[in-house]
Amino acid sequence: MEATVSGLNPLSLTPCSPALLCFTSEPLFTRNSLTIAALSFGAKIKNALRQNANSNPKTTAAAPPPPRRIVDPPNKAHRLNLEVSPHRAVAAVRLMRIELGGAFADLLNEKGKGSRNNEMAYVERTLGFRTQCLDDRDLRLVTNIVGGAIRWRRYLDFLIMSLCHDVNMFRNMEPLLLQILRIGFYEIVKMEIPPYAVVDENVNLAKVAVRPGAGSMVNAMLRKLVLLKESNSLPLPLLDGDDRAQARALATIYSHPVWMVRRWTKHLGQEVAIQMMMWNNADPTFSLRANVGKGFTRTDLITRLNMLKVPHEPSSQLADFVRIRTGMQIVIQAELLKEGFCSVQDESAGLVVSIVDPQPGDTIIDCCAAPGGKTLFMAARLCGQGMIYAVDINEGRLRILQETANLQQVDNVITAIHADLRSFADNKQVKSDKVLLDAPCSGLGVLSKRADLRWNRRLEDMEELKKLQDELLDAASTLVKPGGILVYSTCSIDPEENEERVTAFLVRNPKFSIDHADRYIPSDFLTERGFYRSCPVKHSMDGAFAARLVRSS
Ligand SMILES: C[S@@+](CC[C@H](N)C(=O)[O-])C[C@H]1O[C@@H](n2cnc3c(N)ncnc32)[C@H](O)[C@@H]1O
Incomplete structure (x- = not known):
């Protein structure tokens, strides 16, 4: 769902037009299910736009609607609840935020309440009460539960659905109730937590945060799940049928999108695809x-x-x-x-820097530099002599790069440039012996660290990314001096973003050829064509790729 229409935030068009922003004595996501809220959001955008148009003196003489008064939430919202387990309450709200993203933030962000820095404000506005402050152990539990429930979402939903009377029961479930069930199912199936505590605590949370009936439902489903687990009879999809059917089953068993399973099975074979998914589901190192x-x-x-x-x-x-x-x-x-x-910094990213091989006195252009992982490592290697031009289109991320460079005391060898690489290269302000293009990519090599990324990536993204990667490679190549080096890298394991982009580039740009990476990295990481490729399953690090290309003199 788009939070903006033609660059305008619809919620800001009229002072308080969407009814969802009124404070009521109910917490926002209980009986007013967020699904309903989300479905009706489109209609509210239209209403907001209509109201805005009506209040425009050029289109109508009618007076604008009087601004609705925003009142503070009643005292109930400030109540401290000592009965619910605080880490589960916070985990449930964080899961809602991650899954619903901007829609959730927009709905809560009235008057700055629930700001990014104040998680308890989100809890308060969502559940209608505060919880005890979290200690370090609670914080670790929140991180584990949220990461696990996101990673295992497809599998958990399969289990939840198999214990529902029918598919509509699952589809119509309140979003907050679904998150509580996912937490409970994850704790029982994947964590070593005594089942009685999991059942009691999640029932309690559902009762007070959703409604009493939701507590009974959680109780029945979790108890059923415990029995199934204890008798070793948890439901599992059958791995048979054609490729598509098998991919669907594997996608559920290992909780990944079907398109990823199909792609990895095609490129890596089924066995390695399964190992990749197991790596992505394990705790990241x-x-x-x-x-x-x-x-x-x-x-x-x-x-x-x-x-x-x-x-x-x-x-x-x-x-x-x-x-x-x-x-x-x-x-x-x-x-x-x-x-x-x-x-x-993952070693897989460090090895990309080894392939650039920065030496004191070098001038390097880092074409997609922010937030600066590789720039900063290269800067440390310059030992105070030389310069890195760090280009990036994203100003905020570039600011992080500069701040970290100051903190790490390598800012004397970094010049940050806020620009689209394609126009920067058109102006050809600088040329260099060494150019690194760490291209925007799918991130399919770093899914173990980015729990939610697998659900945010779509197959269609891959085509768009490939086009952008080609354009950026062409732009970066114009910044390389004759005889100079161009390193193209990604944090993807997908050959279409890696080897295939390089092959296509070499066809378009015959002045460049492959410079074998064997002098820069251990042979274990070398491909037949002399590229660098790290494989999570083989090397126990993120997946990454780099090609070192040399321009003829
Ligand atoms: C993979 S990230 C770079 C990570 C970085 N090299 C590091 O090691 O921390 C890709 C970067 O490309 C930037 N980017 C995307 N399109 C761009 C463009 N047209 N011009 C310049 N930078 C771009 C993004 O803002 C993002 O920061």
């Missing part, structure tokens, strides 16, 4: 890069991690990197990132 630009070495980082008791292992591929499996929250709380000592 992270790498940290010690910021040598600020004089902080990997040995220093390891000392700090030992002090914090965060399990880690040094990367065998990259000298400044350390892998951690758990304890990210501890690293954040210890402010290692905030103080600029290290960055969270």
Whole structure:
């Protein structure tokens, strides 16, 4: 659903036209199901537009409708509820926000309430009460539950649906009730939480946040699920029939969109496709890069991690990197990132920088630079000598790049340029021996870290992305000096965004040829044609791709 019409936010057309913005004594998403709200949203946009047109003196002489008075929510909304489990309440609201995105924010964002920085305000406006503040353990639980419930959404919905009387019961379910069920089903099926606690707590939440009848429904369904799990008879789709039917079954079992399963089965074979999905569903692992630009070495980082008791292992591929499996929250709380000592950067991205091979004194154009992961690593490698022109179309992300460069003390070798690469290249303000194009892509290599991305990507996106990647490659190539290097990279595992884009580029631009990447990365990552490719299943890191191309002199 679009939140804007012709660049206007329909909710701002009249002071308070959509009825949804009136405060009532009911929380917003209980009996007024958000599905109904969302369905009627289109009509409300039309009404809002109509009201706006009516109030335009050029189209009618009628007086504009009097502004509706916005009253503060009644005291009930400020009540502190000590009975519900706070992490489940917060997880349910966060799941609503993620699934409904802008629509949810628009509906709640009246007078700044429920602002991005204040999660409890969202909880209060959605459920009609506040919960206890979350401690560190609660916060970890929220992250785990929300990540898991999103990843496993398709499978959880299959289970929920199989316990509903009929499909309409599932379709007409209040959105908040559905999220509570997903949480309960996820806790029972995938987490080691005692079932009685899961049933009690989720029933309680549904009763007070939705309605008493919803509590009974949650109770019946969760109890049934516990029995099925205990007797090892959870329903599972049958893996048989033609390719399409098998893809559908696998998509449910491993909770991915059907189109992704079909694409991966075609490109990688069914076995690797399944392993990819299992990787995406497992807890993500992270790498940290010690910021040598600020004089902080990997040995220093390891000392700090030992002090914090965060399990880690040094990367065998990259000298400044350390892998951690758990304890990210501890690293954040210890402010290692905030103080600029290290960055969270996957080794797969670090290896792209190895292929660019920045050396002190180099001038490098980083064509799609923001928010700066690779720019900052390259800047650290310049050791204070040389310059990186960091171009990006997104001003906000570019600002993050600049702020992080200041924090990490590598800003002296970075010039940020806010521009569309295609017009920037047309003006040809700079040319360079080394150009990196880290292109916008589907992100299919980083799904383990981006739980919701699999549901936001559509097959149609792939065609649009390929067109953009071709245009950006052509633009980037004009910035390369004769004899210079162009590195094209993505964080995708999809050959159509990777090898196929390079092949098509080389046909269009015969001045460029492949420069084999064997001098820059371990042979394990090399493809037959001399490209870099990391595979999550094989290398236990994100999926990424890079081609090093050289321009003839
Ligand atoms: C994959 S991200 C880059 C990530 C970055 N290199 C890093 O390591 O953090 C792709 C970037 O391309 C930018 N982008 C998309 N279209 C662009 C265009 N036409 N010109 C310049 N930048 C563009 C996006 O704003 C986004 O920041």
